[in-house]
Amino acid sequence: MNVMIAEADGVVRANSYPRKYPASSPFFPSTPWTIDLTDENGRFWLGVFDLDAKRVEDFEQAAEDLGVLVRTLRAQGLPHVVCRSSPTGGFHVFLAVDGVDKTVMVRLAAAARAVLPSLDHGLLCNDRTGAVRPPGAPHAKGGASAVMDGDAASLATPTITAADLERLIAALQQLRPTVDPATQPATGPVSPTHRAHRELPAWGAAHMATLGGGGDPSRTGYLCLLAAAVAGWTRNDVEHAARTAPGMEHYRTRRNPTTGRREPRKPQEATARLDRQWEKAVARASLYRYAPQDRADKDLTELAGIIDMAEGLLRAFRVSPGRWGTTEPALHDARVLTALAWLALRSGARDTAASLRTVADAAGMASTTVDRSLRRLQDAGFALRTRSAEGVDAAIFRVTNRFSTDPGQDGPLHDVTARPPGHLFDARSALLAELEARLDAGRHDVFTRAALGPTARRVYEALSMTARDTVAVAWLAGIPHRRVIRIIYRLKQVRLAVESSRSWRRPAHDLRDWAARKLGVDGILKRRRARHANEREQWAWWQNHLRRKAGRRGRERTGSAQTLIFQLSDAHGGPEAWPSYPCHPDGTADHHTAWEYVTAGLLQQLRDTELAA
Known part of the structure; x- marks a missing residue:
């Protein structure tokens, strides 16, 4: 067991577990403690789905994801234990696995990540430092991990084999969101009598009529809103449908994680959630207006190369924030690269048509800024123009192999062997979601040049619901410390940053629209x-x-x-x-x-x- 150490005043502050405690001891530590997921040979004996919830909005998403996961586990007959992980929210779902190899766990993590937005997928396949607080272990902020469902004693006798996990992977892949929403099948039976009061695409009408929201009410409700946004519905149209449409069950009721049943929402809560999700759907519909047509993947080698490129690109943004965030041109370059990677991943083709205005609209930038950025990226060898523009046909660009994984590098076996098709599509779905989230975050009026600017956007992205000091924010943003301090106080003036014990975090609700109206830049x-x-x-x-x-x-x-x-x-x-x-x-x-x-x-x-x- 790994144990936290209290400081001199008796308070546990550092999120680390340096002290080792004998597992054979009849006594439990008084401070938070964890157990490892693997043995000395790197084989897994515990599989843990960590559903994070740091905000009220996140807690509800975690509760919905918990329902999807529990239904899937029960359908496959896999014993599990559900725990409320901490007093602030979040859940742990434990599986007692019988010495499973990491390659299987990596694929399970990818399949679950594509279906469960609140999942911290890294814990499922971390064979080096992976550890978790077991049922009953105390939390640093008070309380303890409490069992909600299942028998905690069953975790001592592993029964789930690699073959069982293969069945679970296949079941999760059946729920994986498709690249094109128009090809996403309904997750439950469809009412033959329901008709929307306004015209919808055929795929949207099917989701709108899905009884009880189907197997994933949250995802079904969002697809209903996305279809409505594509069809040009208004906010009043959506509110009308949310009252009666079977597929909009998520906006009428919420899942109670304790009982597993759905209970009615309060009117104010239902309206607030519908507003947030509608704004998200409208933004995503705007992005998909510039999406290339998806194609049949005949040769998965090219798709594997695109996924390696996208993973390498995001890794470069994380480990070298200074390279992509210190200057304003570098910020623009990162956004353009993100848009190019999204186009490639979305189409399944390494070479994609990318007009200046298409990239500008997708990234929320001016077309002249995109033009200068593309020239810099070509000169630096990060982007390659494989065909010039001709008439109304846009130029063809590709992100070069500088971000892709070298096939000859040293490393774990699962990183250098060919990934199976199911794993490729799982990874593709998760990467698309991450790239789209990055594009959505920067595509807002408040971060245009006339308002706070792109540097403020980078600082805002570095903030989270967990308070961080300005040094940590500067490191994550890749921006000099003094500059970050000035920007944070500017964000505070428009309520986009909240001070908490000499640290900073985002506000509980997204106030970017309010800030844009205050600054006079909305629209x-x-x-x-x-x-x-x-x-x-x-x-x-x-x-x-x-x-x-x-x-x-x-x-x-x-x-x-x-x-x-x-x-x-x-x-x-x-x-x-x-x-x-x-x-x-x-x-x-x-x-x-x-x-x-x-x-x-x-x-x-x-x-x-x-x-x-």
Whole structure:
């Protein structure tokens, strides 16, 4: 056993367990203590799912994840013990495993990580320093690990084999979120009679009608909101559906971790949760607008290389924060690399089309800033342009192999042998979630140049719900200490940082929208996205004009949906064709007038006028 040591005043402060205590002793230590997960040979005898909950919002997610995990374990007939890990929240689910090899535990951790957002997956496969407080062990903040379900004595007689864990891995992989939400099947029976009051995509209608939210009510409810955001629903539409739609059960009731049953939410709590999740769904729908089409993975070697690249990229951000955060250009470079890695991982192709405006919208940056960043990344060898832009087709970029794992390096066997397909897709799902979270964190009005700026965003990301001193925040952010102090006090002025005993943490609720309104910058990114969309449309119109002048047939555009009694056409095509580009009397293009037509949304009206004439 590993035991904490109290300081001179009798209070335990350091989160370390330096003292060893004999396991054969009939007495238990008075301070917090842990037991190892593995033996001297690195084989696991305990498997522990650590569901973290440091905030009220996190506790509810952990409770939902606990329900998904317990249902899965019971369906596979695997004995387990559930404990409330600490008085502040969180749960431990123990499995008594029979000397299982690390390779199996690594795959189990990847499969569970893709399904359970609150899981600290590292504990499942840590064969070096992995240790956990067992049932009954005290916590440094008071209280002790309390058994909620199962027999703690059963942990002394391991019965779960590697074959049992393989079945558990397969069951978790069945619940894994798909890369494209449109291909995510419902996790339960679907009501044949439920109809949404507004139109939804077919995949969204299925989730909206899933009885009781299915096997994962939290995930099903979020997919319902995502489908509504894609379909252009308003906040009032979502609130109306949340009252009766079977798939929106998560926003009406919550899971009680003690009884395992769902209980009604308080109206204020239900409204607050729906608001938070709706904002998240709208942001994610905006990101997926720029997502490349997913493709069938015929050769998993390329996907394995992309996953290695993404893992290496995130590892570089963690171990070398100064390289990617000390200066403002470095911050921009990190965001652009994150967007390029997300595009590659999302499409399953190493080479992906990445226009300046697409990357800018995904990362919440200006297109000119993206252009400068891409040039720096190419010069430094981190990004490679494999094809230049041509007409309306964007340039093709790839993140180079500088972040990928060297296949010849020394290290554990599971890192150098080929990963099975299931493990690859588990890792892909978890990496996509992490990259999207990074993109979402920076894509906010309050961190634009007109407000707090990108350096403040990096400091805000380094803050967490656990209070840290400014030295620790400076190390995590990769920014000089004095600069961090100035930024933190600026964040405090707009309620984005809270002081606690000479340390700093994030506020309990996300107040970035409030801060943006106070600073008068709310709506900047929305207006920028609208301008980028207009610029794309004018550019496509201009390219079509050049094709016509060269004697080639122009490309069709997507016109507004309208009912036609009969269809007019001319030499350029039907109503879906581009109108003639405005020109001066001398034949040169009138880009100013074209821009006015585009921004006013009059292209279809201009085309209809041409046909009528």
